[in-house]
Amino acid sequence: MTASLLAGAAAGIAAAVQAGTATAVALVAESFRRGREVNAGRDGLNAFVSSDEDLSRALAASAPCGGPLAGVPVAIKDNIATTHLTTSCGSKMLQGYVSPFEATAARKLREAGAVLIGKTTMDEFGMGSSTEHCAFGPAKNPIDPTRVPGGSSGGSAVAVAAGICPIALGSETGGSVRQPAAFCGIVGVKPTYGRVSRFGLVAFASSLDHVGVFGRTVDDAALALEVIAGPDTAHDATSAVRESPALRHVARDLEAMIIGLPREYFPASLSAEMRDRCDRAIAALRARGAEIRQVSLPNTALAIPAYYIIAPAECAANLARFDGVRYGLRVDSDGLVGMYEATRSGGFGAEVTRRILLGTYVLSAGYYDAYYRKAMQVRERIRQDFAAVFASGVHALFTPTTPTPAFRFGERSDPYAMYQSDIFTVTANLAELPAMSLPIGRVAGLPVGGQVIAPKFAEADMFRVAYALEAELGQAAHR
């Protein structure tokens, strides 16, 4: 009974726990049993950096059983602070570190009755698109373990896709929830910048970072986002003026909605199979009553270069705090500066080091105007592109989430080739827009995702499109 419950909707789990027909402790036990069944451990899918069944059972025993997530097992990315288990950011720099405080998003899940079952594998400090850059080994795609699950929130996507938990938290700076959701055949949501508090999210690039959610279904993701959204006095960059959105009661049809197809997201290089799955999704949107309109976002090609200037610049500043003094690793060497350098070279992996050096370079004297200032100006152009399309009456945009399905481990060893994985997702981070990925079918047996992008704080419209698309595609979304 508990096994079938765990395989179902998060809302159904909560209803059963609220009604007393299931217990949070039994659900946690089932979650760990499922983890063993799918070999989620270090020698298997490697979904978790840390987990402890006894701890989770104890948390379940004291969890409130009247909330909207009562008894729902959840996994949380290892860069979101929790006072139990690690917050290591997938880095040797913070290996074994346990936070003295709790992130707002994690607290809200806990207060809603959810039970933490593990902190998930991620690219170090969120820098990567495959989880290959985790200091504790990569997570593996449960659909095909020879392939990456995407990243940087790969472990959270794996935990949900493998049926270990219905909901997980991830974080996004350039697509780190939507891309792994697409690769693993589940739903991934990045809300509007400011919709969800970043208090307790370890900073990578503060103007681009978001807490996001994974769900097996659109409704699971909506439920999780409703719980974690809203103002937070602990974090100044959380919007103070908008309450939590009501996402689960939006209309399921798309009558009177105009959905734009930005031509730059359907390049000639897109494979025929990807194009076919998108066409099928577009037909489904039309069948639900949407008007489909071709639109253009002309500065899209500049998004990756702008992103990979801005994000490393912010990362170079944010990660300066990891110096061996206040947190985690210290490598002793000659004098204070020697200790800083030995600690940081010993603690950071290759990709983080590369981005810190790149960010320091583009901010340094003589290059700031040529690179960083220019990138910020281009970012504004990208914002204006979206604003113009939405001002023309378009309610939401539909695009593929990624150009390809999941790639094999080691296939993208060139850093810039890896960065191209984010080509359809970084724009929403640059423009601070809500965006989500949901399954629209398979290509060569591998899941692919469709992306819905909406205007700022229009998550309700975004979810309306997603609910309708999910319902219209039905099982075709997984074929």
Place this chain on the structure above:
Amino acid sequence: MAVSRDDVRHVAALARIGVAEAQLDALVTELSGILAHMEVLVQVDTTAGAADEPAGMPLAADEPGSVPLARAREDGAPKMRDGFFLVPRLATHDDGERSA
């Protein structure tokens, strides 16, 4: 714009990251390769059109509250004594003592 070995040494020093001589050539190649893709930005004319500076987000009032801690912050620090973080001596401290 290609970076040089000296550029890499310079930014590594600014970033307080120890980079071995043996790593320099690989970093020069990687960073130069990445920056070559960024050159497209330099060609963009941002002098015309609407304001190019970001408007920024409206912020909440700056009224931070105290954060309840589940455990002492010392638990996460490499070395502490009497409530202070311990760090190695600065070389300039030694110079000061010698000249005193």
